[in-house]
Amino acid sequence: xxxxVTPTPTSTTxxxxxxxxxxxxxxxxxxxxxxxxxxxxxxEAVDVRKTYRLxxxxxxxxxxxxxxxxxxxxxxxxxxxxxxxxxxxxxxGDLDRDDDNGSRVRHLxxxxxxxxxxxxxxxxxxxxxxxxxxxxxxxxLTVLENTLLPAxxxxxxxSGWHWTAIGAAGAACGAAGxxxxxxxxxxxxxxGDHPIAAVLPWAIGGAILGAALALIGTVELRTVLERxxxxxxxxxxxxxxxxxxxxxxxxxxxRPRELSGGERQRVAIARAMLNDPEILLAxxxxxxxxxxxxxxxxxxxxxxxRKGMTIVMVTHDPVIARRADRIVRxxxxxxEPDPVT
Amino acid sequence: xxxxxxxxxxxxxxxxxxxxxxxVALCVALVITVVSVMSGFLDMLKKSGRTLMGDVVISYPIRxxxxxxxxxxxxxxxxxxxxxxxxxxxxxLLRMPYPAGDQKEVVTVQVWAIDPATFNSxxxxxxxxxxxxxxxxxxxxxxxxxxxxxxxxRIFENGRLLRDTRTDKPGIVLGMxxxxxxxxxxxxxxxxxxEHWWMPSHSVALTLVPITGGGKIAxxxxxxxxxxxxxxxxxxxxxxxxxxxxxxxxxxxxxxNEATLTxxxxxxxxGRPKVIGVDPAKVTKILVRAADGVSPEALRKIVxxxxxxxFEDFTSDGTNVVLPPEPDLVSVLTWEQLxxxxxxxxxxxxxxxxxxxxxxxxxxxxxxxxxxxxIVYEKTRDIxxxxxxxxPRIGIVWIFLRYGLVIGVFGSILGLGLAWMVVTNINSIHHxxxxxxxxxxxxxxxxxAAAAAIAAxxxxxxxxxxxxxxxxxxxxxxxxxxxxxMLHRGTLIWDPSVYYFSVIPNVVDRFTAALTMVGAVIFSLxxxxxxxxxxxxxxxxxxxxxx
Numbered sequence: 002x003x004x005x006v007t008p009t010p011t012s013t014t015x016x017x018x019x020x021x022x023x024x025x026x027x028x029x030x031x032x033x034x035x036x037x038x039x040x041x042x043x044x045e046a047v048d049v050r051k052t053y054r055l056x057x058x059x060x061x062x063x064x065x066x067x068x069x070x071x072x073x074x075x076x077x078x079x080x081x082x083x084x085x086x087x088x089x090x091x092x093x094g095d096l097d098r099d100d101d102n103g104s105r106v107r108h109l110x111x112x113x114x115x116x117x118x119x120x121x122x123x124x125x126x127x128x129x130x131x132x133x134x135x136x137x138x139x140x141x142l143t144v145l146e147n148t149l150l151p152a153x154x155x156x157x158x159x160s161g162w163h164w165t166a167i168g169a170a171g172a173a174c175g176a177a178g179x180x181x182x183x184x185x186x187x188x189x190x191x192x193g194d195h196p197i198a199a200v201l202p203w204a205i206g207g208a209i210l211g212a213a214l215a216l217i218g219t220v221e222l223r224t225v226l227e228r229x230x231x232x233x234x235x236x237x238x239x240x241x242x243x244x245x246x247x248x249x250x251x252x253x254x255x256r257p258r259e260l261s262g263g264e265r266q267r268v269a270i271a272r273a274m275l276n277d278p279e280i281l282l283a284x285x286x287x288x289x290x291x292x293x294x295x296x297x298x299x300x301x302x303x304x305x306x307r308k309g310m311t312i313v314m315v316t317h318d319p320v321i322a323r324r325a326d327r328i329v330r331x332x333x334x335x336x337e338p339d340p341v342t
Numbered sequence: 343x344x345x346x347x348x349x350x351x352x353x354x355x356x357x358x359x360x361x362x363x364x365x366v367a368l369c370v371a372l373v374i375t376v377v378s379v380m381s382g383f384l385d386m387l388k389k390s391g392r393t394l395m396g397d398v399v400i401s402y403p404i405r406x407x408x409x410x411x412x413x414x415x416x417x418x419x420x421x422x423x424x425x426x427x428x429x430x431x432x433x434x435l436l437r438m439p440y441p442a443g444d445q446k447e448v449v450t451v452q453v454w455a456i457d458p459a460t461f462n463s464x465x466x467x468x469x470x471x472x473x474x475x476x477x478x479x480x481x482x483x484x485x486x487x488x489x490x491x492x493x494x495x496r497i498f499e500n501g502r503l504l505r506d507t508r509t510d511k512p513g514i515v516l517g518m519x520x521x522x523x524x525x526x527x528x529x530x531x532x533x534x535x536x537e538h539w540w541m542p543s544h545s546v547a548l549t550l551v552p553i554t555g556g557g558k559i560a561x562x563x564x565x566x567x568x569x570x571x572x573x574x575x576x577x578x579x580x581x582x583x584x585x586x587x588x589x590x591x592x593x594x595x596x597x598x599n600e601a602t603l604t605x606x607x608x609x610x611x612x613g614r615p616k617v618i619g620v621d622p623a624k625v626t627k628i629l630v631r632a633a634d635g636v637s638p639e640a641l642r643k644i645v646x647x648x649x650x651x652x653f654e655d656f657t658s659d660g661t662n663v664v665l666p667p668e669p670d671l672v673s674v675l676t677w678e679q680l681x682x683x684x685x686x687x688x689x690x691x692x693x694x695x696x697x698x699x700x701x702x703x704x705x706x707x708x709x710x711x712x713x714x715x716x717i718v719y720e721k722t723r724d725i726x727x728x729x730x731x732x733x734p735r736i737g738i739v740w741i742f743l744r745y746g747l748v749i750g751v752f753g754s755i756l757g758l759g760l761a762w763m764v765v766t767n768i769n770s771i772h773h774x775x776x777x778x779x780x781x782x783x784x785x786x787x788x789x790x791a792a793a794a795a796i797a798a799x800x801x802x803x804x805x806x807x808x809x810x811x812x813x814x815x816x817x818x819x820x821x822x823x824x825x826x827x828m829l830h831r832g833t834l835i836w837d838p839s840v841y842y843f844s845v846i847p848n849v850v851d852r853f854t855a856a857l858t859m860v861g862a863v864i865f866s867l868x869x870x871x872x873x874x875x876x877x878x879x880x881x882x883x884x885x886x887x888x889x
Contacts, residue, residue, distance in 0.1 A: 094730070096730055096882050096883050096886075097882070097883045118734070118735075119734075122733070122734045123732065124732075125729070125730060125731065125732040126732025127732070131730045131731070133886065137723065137726070137727045137730070138727075139348070139724055139727060141351035141352060141355050142348075142351060146347065150344060150728075150731060151731045151732065153347070154344055154728065154731050154733045154737070155732065157344065157345075157733075157734075158732060158734060158737075224345070224346045272731070
């Protein structure tokens with residue numbers, strides 16, 4: 002986990018919004034990768050096509066869009082509404098697949114299509130972090146719990162055999178239980194005098210119930226153990242530090258509905274940052290905020306950039322886009338390099 | 343880990359899960375209550391059958407089984423037999439002491455003539471005797487005219503021995519419903535109305551019709567017996583028509599006692615028919631009780647083969663003039679076989695009810711499915727968020743399955759509690775239904791309706807449509823309930839003459855309860871599985887755009 006820098010009001014307001022193509026933070030931090038590393042594409046979209054089907058109508062949103070993002074780079078995808086910029090971001094984050102099922106989107110040269118479902122889940126959980134325009138916090142959870150969510154999810158991402166084993170055990174219980182239960186009903190109809198009739202239904206019922214409870218109990222016990230684990234306590238401390246760094250230390254137990262828009266977005270960024278991802282994918286992160294709050298959020302993102310994080314940000318606002326290292330424009334489903342950058 | 347957290351929050355932050363839990367609880371309570379009453383009914387049939395007739399019955403009606411005392415001696419010597427007792431089972435006319443005047447009521451009764459000493463050991467008849475001596479404490483609570491004050495210290499002993507021990511005369515014990523004056527009280531006890539017709543202070547005349555050796559009806563014989571007690575077996579059909587008298591009295595009345603056998607064609611030295619032997623005393627039934635650990639069916643086989651040997655021994659002896667009936671003519675049946683006509687249909691009916699009421703599981707699953715479908719619809723965006731941070735599909739499935747599991751488990755436990763409350767108090771509830779609703783009940787209902795109407799008006803003035811609607815529904819419901827209570831006149835649902843028993847079974851059938859609870863949990867899970875799968879299949883991008 003890299004060091005967290007608290008944004009200050011001065012840096013927010015004094016940010017050189019007109020500075021395009023140059024890292025806005027000015028001085029690279031210790032976490033900034035070397036030139037060689039930065040030349041290697043971290044994330045690539047090569048001639049990506051994406052078609053949505055709206056009933057019988059096929060709408061081609063991306064018509065061969067290409068984008069290469071280097072490590073530590075802040076790329077802004079600029080485009081009009083409906084130009085496909087959010088779609089491209091979703092494809093990069095493996096929330097959605099292109100027409101070739103992800104074979105044209107690559108992370109460190111490896112197509113997402115080659116990843117197993119387990120790897121895909123890990124990719125979304127730990128490699129990328131999403132920030133959405135409408136924050137997308139879970140209303141039932143507190144600020145701290147929302148922030149902790151990626152860590153909690155991350156610990157449950159296990160290989161398929163794990164769930165297959167649990168499923169098989171459940172199926173075995175069911176398969177064994179049904180005929181045994183039927184048999185016990187048969188014995189019970191023999192009458193109260195039959196020595197088996199008195200014991201068997203209870204024995205079998207108890208065995209089935211016991212097996213089912215053991216199955217559920219294993220899952221639940223692990224939940225309890227995980228909650229008591231050192232790792233969970235560390236995650237909790239990390240989430241708390243992160244939120245404190247984002248100025249939300251006094252809001253840890255609040256629900257999202259009790260927060261302002263800016264605060265909600267800061268929680269969303271904290272959540273995206275918790276698992277220390279390589280890439281931050283931000284979809285109109287300031288689109289739902291007033292100008293002042295939007296600047297604060299941008300400064301928060303810039304702070305992460307200064308620490309070496311790769312950022313891909315979607316926006317329709319050219320002024321916001323200028324905070325990025327590079328701007329690419331999406332027009333008619335294709336990427337056009339920004340003439341200025 | 344996040345599953346538990348989200349499930350708990352989803353469960354505690356809205357009312358829909360409470361509705362689902364209530365729905366499951368009602369379904370479970372309904373099944374447990376209905377099947378418990380039916381199972382209890384069946385158990386009562388079986389228990390009373392065994393209590394009243396032992397495990398195995400040897401029968402040879404009308405003519406009877408001779409040499410029964412020797413047969414009983416052989417049977418009781420068997421290690422599988424705990425006891426055996428002779429019985430004469432016949433029908434007679436009973437002239438009751440009421441009403442006043444000459445025109446006394448006459449009823450047809452089933453007469454069981456018993457040997458009290460052995461009968462009690464086989465059937466536990468003494469446990470069914472109703473009138474017991476009153477303690478000093480109990481007497482204090484009785485009114486001056488209460489007939490229980492007339493009960494002497496010997497009444498239980500009199501009933502047990504079928505003899506008025508004070509006068510040493512043979513007595514009769516009547517079934518509790520033989521006398522129409524005995525009325526069931528709210529506490530389940532019986533009292534004569536009017537009180538002076540308390541049967542143990544009266545005598546009855548019993549008429550039996552003997553059958554001659556040629557199978558013809560002989561002159562009826564009437565004997566007056568003092569009523570020494572009454573019994574309550576709980577089986578209405580038995581309590582309504584059975585009376586108990588001493589075996590020796592019945593044998594005399596029916597000419598089934600031991601007699602000298604003569605040959606009218608051969609005369610002795612005095613010119614009288616020559617005595618050729620002894621016609622032994624007879625009984626129509628022998629009730630046999632099994633030793634511990636011996637099933638009725640096993641005992642039946644043992645008794646049948648013992649009877650065959652018994653008959654063979656008599657036949658091979660050659661000195662006996664009167665032989666016991668041939669084994670092929672004698673029926674040896676277990677109490678279950680004897681009650682098969684009664685138990686069989688009830689058993690079938692119970693299984694049918696179990697199957698039919700299993701439909702309730704589908705209702706359960708349907709309810710959970712529809713509620714969860716709505717929840718998944720509402721939580722679509724949450725699903726998108728979770729998928730965006732890497733939650734696997736199985737994780738999403740488990741959130742909703744766990745949700746269904748909790749609803750199933752809580753609903754089942756609540757349903758069991760509800761069923762337990764209803765079943766254990768079912769006789770009180772039935773009794774309350776059987777009487778007019780008390781005035782306070784409908785007054786309270788109307789009062790509550792008036793209060794709800796005020797609340798509805800207040801909500802209306804504040805322009806709260808939902809509040810007004812809910813309070814208005816409450817007003818309509820309470821008014822309807824009040825009118826219903828006001829118009830309610832006692833309704834007898836459980837008619838003992840139809841259902842055999844005077845009381846409704848009030849014990850929860852544990853097997854049914856366990857089965858129903860497990861079924862409800864399984865079907866709740868099944869109901870939740872479809873929306874859970876739908877949630878897992880939700881496209882995260884569409885889910886995130888969902889508003």
